[in-house]
Amino acid sequence: MQAINASISFDYRLWREDIAGSLAHAAMLAHQGIISKDDEASIRQGLTEIGSAIASQSFTFDPALEDIHTNIEAWLVGRIGEAGRRLHTGRSRNDQVATDFKLWVRGAIDAIDLSLRDLMRALADRAAEHAATIMPGFTHLQTAQPVTFGHHLLAYVEMLARDRSRLTDARRRLNESPLGAAALAGTTFPIDRSMTAQALGFDRPTANSLDSVSDRDFALEFLSDLSIMAMHLSRFAEEIIIWVSAPYRFIRLSDAFTTGSSIMPQKRNPDAAELARAKTGRIFGALISLLTVMKGLPLAYAKDMQEDKEAVFNAADAAELSIAAMTGMVRDMQPDEARMHQAAGADYATATDLADYLVRDLGLPFRTAHHVTGRIVAAAEARGLDLADLPLDVMQEAERRITGEIFKVLTVEASVAARRAYGGTAPENVAREAAKWQNALA
C-alpha cells in the first residue's frame, strides 16, 4: 500500500508552496479569531524552521507519512505540539494540494517565460547580425526561393512569442485560489478566503468548492502550451541537425554543443539538438497522461489526481533543459555564409523572380509568365546552366520581348532585396524586425 500510495518521493518538490500556503492559512485563522495569535506565532516559527531544514537538505522525508503535506505537518506537531495540530482547521489536503500545485505551476510558467525570453533574445541578436546573409528557403525541403538567414531565425522568434503569450494567458486563468474549499463542500469555520488568496498572490478565491479541489485544467493548459512550444523547438532542432550534416554544412557547432563518436574520429554529432528534439516525447506524453488520468473522474477529488505531479514536473524540467540547450546553440552556431549563398542560387531558386519580371516589366499575366519561365528553366536544365548564365537569345526563344534587364533580377541578392513588402525576407525588413525584437526584449 505504501509503495503505491506514497507521493513524497516526487511531491517533496512542493515544499516551498506548501509552507507558503500554510503560513497564509495560519495568519488568516488568527486574523479571524479561529486560532490564537500565540498559536499562529509558533506555527510561523515552526514552518520557518522546517523551510530552512529542507532548504539545507537536513530534513528527512518519511514515506510512511505519505506526502509533503503530512510530512511537514507531522514535523510541525513534533516540534511545536498542540498549536501545530490546529493548523489544519478549515482546510483539507484536497484544497491544500490544489493550492500548492497551482503555485508551483505558476512559478514554472514564470521561469519558462524568462528562459523563452533569453532564447528569443539570442535569436534576435543573431538575426540582426545575419539580416543580409543569404540562404536557400525551402518548401517540401526542396530549394524554393532565396531567403535571409536572419528572416529564418526571426520566424522562430514569432513562434516563441506566441508560446509566451499562451503561457501568460494560462497564468491569468490559473490565478484563483482553491484554499479554503476544504475537502469538497467548503467549511463551517468563518474563514476569509480572499485574505489567503491575496497573501498568495492570487487574484481572487475560486467560486465553487467542488470545482476547486477537482480542477486540474491549469496543469493541462500548462502541458498543452509546453507541447506546442516543444513542437517548435523540435522543428528548430531538426533544422539544426540538417544544417550541420555533411551534405549541407550551412552551420557549424563548436565542441561545446557536439560530441565525438567513439569509433569515427571525424564525427561531430549534434547531440544537444537531437536531445531537444527528443524531449518533445516526454512533454507530449505528459499531456496525454494527465488528460487520460482526468477524463473519467467523477467530482470531486480522487486519488488518481496524485498522478498529475510527476507528469508536470517531468515536462517542466524537459522544457527548461531544451530551451537552455537551444539558446546555447543559437549563440554558438557559426553559419558558413559562402556555402549558404551557393546553395541559395542552386536549383533555379530565382525562377519566381524571372516570372515576376515578365509580369511587371512585360505585362504578361502571371499564369503565362509561369509557363514561359518553365520553358526557360527547361532550357537552362538542358544546357546544364544556371538561369543567370543562360544567354539572352535562348531566353528570347521563350519570350521575344525579354531584354538584358532580366539579368538584374536573377541574382539571389536581387531576389531577397526585392521582397520588401511587409513580412518579406528583404535585408532591410529583417534588420528592422530584428531591431524591433531586440528593443522589445531588452
Ligand code: ARG
Ligand atoms: N498526495 C495527495 C495528492 O497529491 C494529496 C491529497 C490527498 N487527499 C486525499 N483525500 N487523500 O493528491
